[in-house]
Structures are given as C-alpha cells and as structure tokens.
Amino acid sequence: MIDPYRVLGVDLSADDETIRAAYLAAIRESPPERDRERFESVRAAYETIADPRRRIAHSLFDRSQPTIDDLLAAVSSDFAPRHPTDRRLLRILGAK
Amino acid sequence: MSRKHRTPPPASRQTPPSAAVSPATRARQALDAGRYRDAIEFFKDLLKSERRPEWVDALAQSYAGRAAELAGKGMFPEALVVWRNRSSLCDKPLVEGGSPYLEWLMRAGEHDAALRLLISADADPSTAADLETRLAAVALTAPDGTLAQLADDRPLRRHRAAALASIAACCRGDRADLDEQLRTIPFRSPYRDLRFILKALLLVGDDPSQAADLMARIAVDGPFEKLAAVVRAALLPGSRWLVPMLALDEEGRQLLLDLKGCPDNRRALMFEVAALARLGTPPTPAKVLDLLLRRGRVLPTSAARLCRRLLPYGAKRLAEYRSAFGQLAVAERECILALAIEQDGGGWIEEHWLRAVDLLSPPDKAPLHAALILRHLYEVIVGDADADDSECIDWLERSLLLDPDDRATHLKLIRIHRQAKDLQAARASLDRALASFANDPAVLLEAVETALAGNAFKKAVTLAKRLLEIDPINSKVRALIGQAHLSHARKQIRAQRADAAGRELDLAEEWLSSPNDRSIATLLRGLSASDAPATALLLVAVAELGGGLLAAFHVLLESSRVGSQGAGALRRAGIELSRAATSREVLAVVQAINALREADERKLQTVLDPLRAPLKRAAGADFSESELISICETLLRRDEITLLQAYAGAGLKRWPERPVFVYLTIFARHGKSARFAMSSREIVALEKAAEQAQADGDQRTVARIRELVQPLPDFAGGGPDDFDDPDVFGGPGEAPFADLHALFEMMISLDNDQALITMARELMPDAEFCPLERAAGGNRKKLARLLIDYLVELDAKVGASRSPREAPTPAPRAPEPLKGKVPVQDDRQKGLFDD
Numbered sequence: 001m002i003d004p005y006r007v008l009g010v011d012l013s014a015d016d017e018t019i020r021a022a023y024l025a026a027i028r029e030s031p032p033e034r035d036r037e038r039f040e041s042v043r044a045a046y047e048t049i050a051d052p053r054r055r056i057a058h059s060l061f062d063r064s065q066p067t068i069d070d071l072l073a074a075v076s077s078d079f080a081p082r083h084p085t086d087r088r089l090l091r092i093l094g095a096k
Numbered sequence: 097m098s099r100k101h102r103t104p105p106p107a108s109r110q111t112p113p114s115a116a117v118s119p120a121t122r123a124r125q126a127l128d129a130g131r132y133r134d135a136i137e138f139f140k141d142l143l144k145s146e147r148r149p150e151w152v153d154a155l156a157q158s159y160a161g162r163a164a165e166l167a168g169k170g171m172f173p174e175a176l177v178v179w180r181n182r183s184s185l186c187d188k189p190l191v192e193g194g195s196p197y198l199e200w201l202m203r204a205g206e207h208d209a210a211l212r213l214l215i216s217a218d219a220d221p222s223t224a225a226d227l228e229t230r231l232a233a234v235a236l237t238a239p240d241g242t243l244a245q246l247a248d249d250r251p252l253r254r255h256r257a258a259a260l261a262s263i264a265a266c267c268r269g270d271r272a273d274l275d276e277q278l279r280t281i282p283f284r285s286p287y288r289d290l291r292f293i294l295k296a297l298l299l300v301g302d303d304p305s306q307a308a309d310l311m312a313r314i315a316v317d318g319p320f321e322k323l324a325a326v327v328r329a330a331l332l333p334g335s336r337w338l339v340p341m342l343a344l345d346e347e348g349r350q351l352l353l354d355l356k357g358c359p360d361n362r363r364a365l366m367f368e369v370a371a372l373a374r375l376g377t378p379p380t381p382a383k384v385l386d387l388l389l390r391r392g393r394v395l396p397t398s399a400a401r402l403c404r405r406l407l408p409y410g411a412k413r414l415a416e417y418r419s420a421f422g423q424l425a426v427a428e429r430e431c432i433l434a435l436a437i438e439q440d441g442g443g444w445i446e447e448h449w450l451r452a453v454d455l456l457s458p459p460d461k462a463p464l465h466a467a468l469i470l471r472h473l474y475e476v477i478v479g480d481a482d483a484d485d486s487e488c489i490d491w492l493e494r495s496l497l498l499d500p501d502d503r504a505t506h507l508k509l510i511r512i513h514r515q516a517k518d519l520q521a522a523r524a525s526l527d528r529a530l531a532s533f534a535n536d537p538a539v540l541l542e543a544v545e546t547a548l549a550g551n552a553f554k555k556a557v558t559l560a561k562r563l564l565e566i567d568p569i570n571s572k573v574r575a576l577i578g579q580a581h582l583s584h585a586r587k588q589i590r591a592q593r594a595d596a597a598g599r600e601l602d603l604a605e606e607w608l609s610s611p612n613d614r615s616i617a618t619l620l621r622g623l624s625a626s627d628a629p630a631t632a633l634l635l636v637a638v639a640e641l642g643g644g645l646l647a648a649f650h651v652l653l654e655s656s657r658v659g660s661q662g663a664g665a666l667r668r669a670g671i672e673l674s675r676a677a678t679s680r681e682v683l684a685v686v687q688a689i690n691a692l693r694e695a696d697e698r699k700l701q702t703v704l705d706p707l708r709a710p711l712k713r714a715a716g717a718d719f720s721e722s723e724l725i726s727i728c729e730t731l732l733r734r735d736e737i738t739l740l741q742a743y744a745g746a747g748l749k750r751w752p753e754r755p756v757f758v759y760l761t762i763f764a765r766h767g768k769s770a771r772f773a774m775s776s777r778e779i780v781a782l783e784k785a786a787e788q789a790q791a792d793g794d795q796r797t798v799a800r801i802r803e804l805v806q807p808l809p810d811f812a813g814g815g816p817d818d819f820d821d822p823d824v825f826g827g828p829g830e831a832p833f834a835d836l837h838a839l840f841e842m843m844i845s846l847d848n849d850q851a852l853i854t855m856a857r858e859l860m861p862d863a864e865f866c867p868l869e870r871a872a873g874g875n876r877k878k879l880a881r882l883l884i885d886y887l888v889e890l891d892a893k894v895g896a897s898r899s900p901r902e903a904p905t906p907a908p909r910a911p912e913p914l915k916g917k918v919p920v921q922d923d924r925q926k927g928l929f930d931d
Contacts, residue, residue: 053502057468063408063435066384068373070402072335074388075365077398079357081301086267088354092322092347094207094237 004045004058006073016051023050120151127154132162140185156186167196172204191227198227207234208242214252215245228252232286232319236260251285259287266294274298289318293327300330300355307331322348330355338370361394381409389413392420404428411436427455427462431469438476449473457498467499489513496528503533510542519550537567544576553584571609578607585620589658594624615640619654623665631668638669645681645710647671649688652703653696662706673710679717686730700734708739715742721751728760740764755785755797763804769855770804779805856883 005012008022023046030038049055117125123138135158142151159182167175179197183190190197191213201210211234214227228251235243235252236259246253258280265273278291292310299307308331314324326348329340341352353363368387372379388395388403400421407417411433417424424432434448449469456466470491478488492509496502506529513522526539526546533539540563547556560577564570581604588597601617601624608614615637622634634651641647648671652662666673685707692700704711719727724747731740744760751757758781766773774782782801789797856865860883868882 052464053468053499056462056465057472060431060465060468061435061472062405063439065378065381066402066406067378068335068338068369071369071372071379071384071387072338074399074402075362075369075391075395076356076358078396079359081357082354083267083269084297084351084354086263088347088351089263089267089323090237092326092351093233093320 002041002045002064002067003070003073004048006069007041007045008049019046019049123151123154127158127161130161132158132165136162152186156182156188159186163200164196167200167203172200173206175200176204176206198230202230202234207231207238210234211238211242214250215242229286230319232259232290233322234319235286236263251282255281255285255287259290262290262294266298269298271298286319289314289320289324293320293324296327296331297323297355300327304331304333323351326351326355335369335373338366338373342367342370342374359394362391365391365394381406385410385413389416389420392417395421404432407432408435408439427452427465430455445476446473453494463498467495467502470495470498471502471505500528500532503529503536503538506533507538507542510546514542514546514549517549519546522546522549535566537563537570540566541570541573541576544573544580548576548580548583551583551587553580553587556580557584574607575609575613578604578609578613581607582613582617582620585617585624586654586657589620589624589660597621597624611640616650616654619650620658622669623651623654623658623660626668634665634669638671642681642684643671644675645673645677645707645714646684646688648673649685649703649707652706653688653699656699656703657696662703666706673706675710677710677714677717679714679719679723682711682714682717682719682727683723685711686727689730689734697734704736704739711739712742715739715746719746721747721754724750725756728757732760732763737764737767753788755789755792755794755801758782758785759797759801759804763800768804771806774805852880852883856887860886 005014008019008026010019010022014022023042026042027039030042032039047054048058119138119142123135123142126132126138127135136155139151139155139158142148143155159178163175163178163182166172166178176197179200180190182188189195198210198213201207201213210227210231214224214231232252235256243253243256248254258277262274262277262281265271265277274294278294281287281291292314296307296310299310307327311324311328311331314320316324318324322345325340325344329337329344329352331337332340337352337356341349344352349367350363353366358366365387372383372387385403385406388399388406392399392403403417403421404424407414414424414429414432430448430452434445434452437445437448449472453466453469456462456469474488474491474495478485489509489512492505492512496505496509499505506525509525510522510529513519513525523546526543529536529539530543540559543559544556544563547553547559557577557580560573560580563573564577567573581600585597585600585604588594588600598621601621604617605614608617618633618640619637622630622632622637624630638647638651641650647669648666651665651669651671655662655665689700724743728740728743728747731737731743740760741764744757744764747754747757748761762770762774762778762782765778770778782805786798786801789795789801864886868879868886
C-alpha cells in the first residue's frame, strides 16, 4: 500500500482540482526521463484518487500491503519538529 | 599491569632449552615474533641488570606493540595504561608524531586527559593544531576552569564563547543570532565544522537540500561527528532515517526524534518501527496491525485509519480496535468483515456487503459508497463470466439508482441484458443510459448493437449515422452500418422481396470495405433469386471466396440466414464437397466460425452438417501443431465433438507427448463427465499428461485435466477420503450424492451446464426432453435448470419405489411444476422496433 495522498502530498479531503494540480506539479518535478520510478508512482497515485468514485473505491476496497513509509506516515502524522535543547546538544558533543 | 602480566611466560611459549640462546636474543626473538607480553618481561629483566639504550628502545617497542594489540580489540583504556607505562619506563613522550595516544584517549572517552595534554603542552607543536581541532567538541563541554589553563591566544579558547553562543542561538531557532555568532568563528577555527552543522540543523525541516549541501562540506569522523551523524540521518528522505537512527547512541537517537518532533510517549514505538525497517522487507499486515493496536492509545487518527485499512487482515481484532481507537461505524464494520472474507478467499461475502449497502444507501448517508459496493460485489461474484443471475444484475441496477452517472455500469448492464438475449431489459437500460449520455459514442455504439440484436436494422443504421456525426472516423461503426444493411437485405430475401433486398445490398456496398464482406453481398444477390443472372452472381461470389470449403461454408450459412435450402444453393453454386480439402481451407473455415456472431451459433450445427465429412477427412492434412491446437479449441468452444475427436486424434497421432492433445482426445471421447466414463488407461494417460504439462509450465492444460478428473464433493457429508471409495462411482441408478439437486446446481456453477444437458439428452426420451428444450427458448442455463427439476422429480419417484433403506434423502427444493411453463418462443422484441 503506497498511500496515494502521501505520494501526491495532498490532504484526504482534497478535491479533484487540488489533486490534479498536485499531480501536475509532481510530474513536472519528476519527469520520466529524470526519475522513472517516482514518475510511475506519481501517476499510479493520481490514477487511484483522480475522481470521487476512485477515491471512494480506494477507501473501501484497497487491500494492498503496508510499507514502512505507510506505517511511519501513520504514526508520525502529528509530529511537530522542534529545536533541540542546548543541554541535549552539549551532552552529545561531550559524550564518550 | 595486571598480575597475569607479571607471571613468567609459559614454558610452551619459550624458546626450547636445547637452543641455549642468550636472554637478549630470546627477548629480541619474542619481539620479532610479535609476542609482546613475553618481550616486555624479557626486556624488563634485562634492564634490571643493565640499562642499555637499545634494550630501552626495544622495551618501548614491545609496549607499543602490546598497546596496539589491545586497542585493536577495542580495549582502549587498557591500551592507554600500557602506553603510559611505555612513556614512564622508557622515557618516551606520550604524544609524538603519528602516535595513537590522542586517538585512544578520545576513543576511551578520556576527554579531560586529552585537554590536559593540550594544556601541559606535552604535545609537540606539529600535533598541537590537530589536537585542538579534535578536542573542539570536548572543549565545549569541559569545565571553564580547565579551559582557563589554556593560553589566551589558543583558538580553542578564543572561539569557544562564540561556539557556545551559536549553539544557544540554534537551540532557540534564532537564525539571525546564529549567523551573527557564526561570523565570529573563522574558517581555520577548531569549531569550523560546527558552523555548518548548526546551520544545517536549523534547515532540516525547511530546506533539506540546502542542509544536505552544508553537511556535504564536513568530513566524516570530524570532532563533531556525533552531532553530524544525527543531522545526516535527519536529512534522509521518507522512512530512510529509521535504520541509521538505530546506529546512533541514546543521546543521538533522542536528538533525532526531537528534530522529527516525536512526542516522548511514542519514542519506544519509533524504535519498533525502526527495527521493522531494518529487516529490509515490507512488514506483514498482521505485524503492523499488532503494533498499532498495542500502542493505539498514543497514536493519532492517521494510525487509526491505517489500522482500519488493515483490519481485514485480522478481523478478529475488531474488539481490540475498539478499545484502542474507539467505536467503528456499523457500516464500516460490515465492510471490514466482507473484505476479510474476500481476503481469506471464500465464504459468504454478500451478507456483509449488502448489509453495508443498506446502511449507506439513504441519501443522507453515503449512497455513492453503496453504489460502489454493489458494483464491487458484482465484480467479485460474477467477474468477467456471463451473468445470468438476476440477483447479481439487480445489484448493478440498484447501483445505478444510487449513482446514475456511472457510464461504465450503464454500458455493462446493456451488454449483459443483450448477451442474455433479454432485449427488453437491454433497451430499458439503454434508454436510461441515453437519458444521461445522449451523445456519448460508447452508449450510441451499444444502441447500434442492441438495435442489430433485435433485427431493427433501420434503427441501427440511423443510430450508427448519428454516431458517425460525432465520431466520423470510427471504422467499427462504418462496418456495423454495412452489416446492418446486409442483415436487412437477408430479412428482405427471407420475405422474398428481391428488389428491396437489392436496394439494401446497394447501400451495404457503400459501407463495406473488406473483400470478404463484399463477396458476401454478392453471394446474397445470388441467393435473392434463382434466375440465371442471380446464379451467375452466386458463381462470382463463390469464386471470390475460393470456391472450396470456405465458399461452401458461406453459401450454407447465408442460405440458413435467408431461410433457403443449403443443399440447393450448393448445387447452384457448383461446389463439389467430395474433393479433399486443404489445410488452408480448413483454417479459413475455422476463422469464419470464430467470427460468427452469437445469434448465428444455433445455425452453426445445421451449416456444418454437410461440411462435417469433408472437414473430418481433412483432419490428417498438414497442419502445424499450433494450427491444430487452434482448430481443436474452436471445435471445443462450439461443441463440435465429432470433429474435435478427429482433429485431437490427428494431433495426438503426430505429437503423442503433447499433453493438450491427450486432454482434448479424452475430452472429445467422454465430454465433461469423463470422470465417470474413463478407462484406467485413459486416467493414467491423463495423469502423465498433467505431469508433462506441469513440467512444460502449461498451467492451463494442468487445470483442465484437473477439472476433468477431479472428483465431485460428497454432498452426503463424507470426508474427502471417501472419493477413493469405488462405491462412490457406483452403477446407474445408485445416486452417490444424497442431494441430487445440489449436485446438479453445482454442475451449473462449475459451468458444466452443457454436460448436464448432454447427460439428460441421453437419459430422457425425446417426448420429455424436447418440450423442456423449447420452454428454455435457447437459453442453455434455463434449460439446465428445467432439466434439474425434472431429474430431481424423477429421482424422487424412483426413490419412492425403492426400499426405505435405499431411499435417498429427499431433495431440499421441490421441483418447479412444469405447469405454467408452457413452451413459448421468447419473442419479446417483436413489434417493439420499427421493422
């Protein structure tokens, strides 16, 4: 299971237009001659969620197996990156 | 040095006494042989008697060797002790050019000692700069007092305050201040790497590519390597940072998780995820599910969503999901249960899917979801097979009520009804589709096909022309128009309206492009009358079609279509069937059979009657293996068993080792019920053929053989081993299955309805079989069901006359009364269309 929303970088509630814009941007960024693998995954993701019927079908029937990226994305979606404390940094620098 | 080191070297490791060497030689030999511990002892003993400089150097050499040995094993503190002994006992400096002492100090974590080394100026000037650089990270955490002992002008001391201020600015996220502080650290400062690392650290989230560029400017294994390793890991895309995280020390891991924004209560989970990533293979759904459910209470909604998606892999854990993430909606639970059954590859999925549909159908719920479920259900249950099951078709109809804008489902329904010859329903579906997609080429094409199927040729042409206005280069439509005119011409010929037929043929020729179709038009002109000009046209057409078997096939087919006698037409056309047909002619006929429309299938038997003899004679002609297989497959599809027997037999004769011919020959001999009739030799031959096919990778033949020989399940409740019991295959009248109705139903579900019909035809007198055949109106499945009811009823009557012990269990479903099922030709389209 490669989450198509994550591949295209769109929200679950994104509409057709947003998804298409994200798809076109991703294709521009990774044309097939530059990154074939990324291009294929972007295209597959778009075809999976391009319109409301496909989105519903994906949510209802998708049974593909999860990847580590899927798992990581699921458990870290609310991560809020933060700056380290200087104490932590100095401990690392002074560690044996 | 430990006591162990002071003990004399073991005898076995000493030079043999017979050698009678001097102690000095013995010590040198030990040193040269790399036996440093022995060498140390020997040289120390020698130095007790006399302090010769060469012995001192040799002892120093022995200490160095031993220390290197220990460091090589990762025993840095021990190596440092030995090195210090070298310094004190041999008067050697701790740090000299290329000495490993500083390296070992750092590795042993003796940073303070390293700093003291710098302060004591014990290091020679050439290594002092290097020492400062390597101690830069340590200097930042060393007590101020220690650094105060360094000279004021030493960069390590001079730039330390700026480096600490930079760290503070970085930790506050204050880029301006960070830049300000970093500007005061010059390029040659021992803290130079820190400048890049701190800048990169602030860019990790916002501009990873710029951060990566900065990190690329730092040498690996620099003084700030521990911090650099964390930043490098943080910059890896996707989940690739997980595995490097495991290589960091505890502080490094925590800093990395800080940078990623991982809350404290989820850090243990992240290590579990990293451990899964380290395996290098995608985790199993069960493992992911287990992990999510165990840690559910601390996870966000995205994890609940992934968990729900994986629940079909562990539907028994629904209760755990509830306690981890909360209650599931009933409809969602039903979907999960249905998917779980699909996942396991069997079971009753309709129940759960249909319950979900009921829950989602109301307009205020999710009717589109419900529609998609109904379509999915149809795909799962029916797939690409013929759908005669009205319940399955109802799902599609119902899905369109919930979601009328799905063109694909409209088209599918039209085709299903048309293929089932329910033209009334097909037209109703078509009307609904046209209401939503009036000018859609695909829908219009279905309209043309449906009109053609109902012999509404004028309407078909009108629709096709409308379609051509939208899609002018659609060659399929052009051909369809030509075919519609041809069909209309046939209708006129049948009604003996030669003039009208001629006009239709004129129109047809405007649209037909293939030479074969144009020859058919000429052939029809020849059949439209029996006068000399018509016969001349017939002869022209026959000549264009090759004059042989193929021409005969078309003459017979067209005669059958226009309702005239094939034999008479053949005589008029002057076709002689007694001559031997060539392989090319046979292949052309097979190609023409394959191109037949469904409507002509029933005519095929009549058409082939005069051709069977010449076709059978041609079985021994020079065909290639693939040609022969292709001919057999066509004959098999068309139930031409006699011809199949001839061609499969010819194939087996030429390629006796070819499993497909073994299968086809036996199938042709016994049909789908072969398992009841095969001889033991045939069974052995099939087994060998299956093995050979398996070895050849011919899975299709393996599956077909398996289907042919596979015993049927015992409906009486016996286990699978019971199939070995010869009684199961008892003689006629000894029904091996308690539930005949179920057995026959299963035959139909296995697509064996033809075998059932063949069997019934053999068993039943014509007087009983023919009315049922008429009642079925050409629908094979319908006929099969009528026959089931008849046979079950018959069995019940026979059972009643048996002794009670012999009587089979009553059938669960009473046979449908034949009353009311008066054989009526299904002609619902009559009068509905314009012609």
